Amino acid sequence: MNIKAITKISLIAAIYAAITIGLAPLSYNFVQLRVSEALTILPFIMPQSILGLFIGAAIANIYSGLGIYDIVFGSLATLVAAHLTRKMPSKWLAPLPPVIINALVIGFMWSYFADMPFYLTAGYVALGQIGACYLLGLPLLHLLEKSELFKKVKDF
Numbered sequence: 022m023n024i025k026a027i028t029k030i031s032l033i034a035a036i037y038a039a040i041t042i043g044l045a046p047l048s049y050n051f052v053q054l055r056v057s058e059a060l061t062i063l064p065f066i067m068p069q070s071i072l073g074l075f076i077g078a079a080i081a082n083i084y085s086g087l088g089i090y091d092i093v094f095g096s097l098a099t100l101v102a103a104h105l106t107r108k109m110p111s112k113w114l115a116p117l118p119p120v121i122i123n124a125l126v127i128g129f130m131w132s133y134f135a136d137m138p139f140y141l142t143a144g145y146v147a148l149g150q151i152g153a154c155y156l157l158g159l160p161l162l163h164l165l166e167k168s169e170l171f172k173k174v175k176d177f
Contacts, residue, residue: 025177026069029067029069029070029073029174029177030069030070030072030073030076031073031076032073033060033063033069033070033073033074033077034072034073034074034075034076034077034080035077036057036060036077037057037060037073037074037077037078037080037081038057038077038078038080038081040056040057040060041055041056041057041077041078041081041084042080042081042084044056044057045084048081049084049085049086050086050131051127051128051131051135051137051142051145051146052145052149053145053146053149054149054152054153055149055150055153056153056157057077057081057153058119058123058149058150058153058154058157058158059153059154059157059158059161060074060077060158060161061074061099061102061103061106061116061118061119061153061154061158062106062112062115062116062154062158062159062161062162063103063165064103064104064106064107064115065106065107065109065112065115065162066162066165066166066175067175068107070103071100071103071104071107074099074100074103075096075097075099075100075103078095078096078099078100079092079096082095082096086134087130087131087134090130090134091127091130094126094130095126095127095130097126098122098123098125098126098127099119099123101118101122102118102119102121102122102123103118103119105118105122106118106119112159112162112163112166113159115158115159115162116154116155116158116159117154119150119153119154119158120147120150120151120154120155121147123146123147123150124143124144124146124147124150125143127142127146128142128143128144128145128146128147129142129143131145131146
């Protein structure tokens, strides 16, 4: 791994963590809208973002109400979702892995710790993920694909 890749990974991790922590009232709980999850579309166009999203999620999850479980399993959910996003056949499907994986993993954790029905917690997480990934992330993907500045940064 070269210095350019490490720089990109670090920037994505820092941006993800800063947005999540900065918008903490929205970012944590089973009813959540993690605006930072809009960045989960990045692996579709920039493979280095996979590790950056994982590290950013791990840092952000330090502040969640689920403690070590969210740091470990929430971050691993982000890693798996990012890897699957990279493999999606179209940009319209790119936001789907974070929606499904987080609904299942985070929904299960909240169901267990809050003693609530899984379908309810998974549904709430899925709704927040749809908002972040499709309503914010997909337009971000379109914008980045057209951005000359992003192309320079991506190829840097």
